[in-house]
Amino acid sequence: MKNAFPKAIALFFTFLMVASPVLASDPPWKGKPYQQWDDKDIQRVFSDSPWARKTTITRTWSAVSQKDAQNPQLPGGGRGMPGAQGRGGAQGPSDAGGESTYDIYWASSRVMRAATARRAVLHGGKADMEVDKYASQPQEEYQVVIQSEDMAPFVRHDEKFFEANSFLEPKKSRQKIAPSHVVYERDEKSQIAAAVFFFPRKTASGEPTVGSEEKSVEFNCKLEGTNLRVSFEPQKMLDNQGPAL
16 A cells, blocks of 8 residues: 555656647647637647638739729729738739639637637737627628738629639538628728638528538639639537537
8 A cells, every 4th residue: 555656646647748748739729718829829720720721723813903902993992891911912923824822711710710819919909808709709600711912813803703603512411502792801001801701500491501410511712714622621620619610
């Protein structure tokens, strides 16, 4: 019996040595409240999480001029969204045939909203109470956001064009879900910084558009002569409260 306690302590520390690397690598959306996230945690949400995708496509278009990108008479002009993250709608690569990279986010998720809220506290001077309300507010529709340094296709076409030329497609049901609407967010220079696609959570009959058994949902959007496609995995889109779409 003398050695029982020391042995137990030894086993405990052995467990810590083995478990610590696993615990240290736990994603922030499962490991701690978002109010404790630091910049590395936020970056992981936006770059290495089930809610973030990145894709590179070959351009079939040329860049628009700075003047045209700011012209409210062009399709997509005239809508200002406070807080839009400027990505330079007319500043991207200009040669057709080259490559452009796009970031796609499942932005209606609690996790994505929490990361945005936390970033606003750390770098935007926002009050905790204000961002807590934003982070916890339930979203009536799914929201998918596209951002890139090359937003030329969105300068040339208005939101209605992308309503008609984009959809979500769950792999199991194969039912294409059209967006209810699309909104452009603009930066302080009035350039298009992001395109936000809103999709209904339920069908007309009240059934979920993305069922709990779905393992993959593809987002598809026509960009000029090519299609942007990325897949999300709903069963991996979980935080410490459960499914987070």
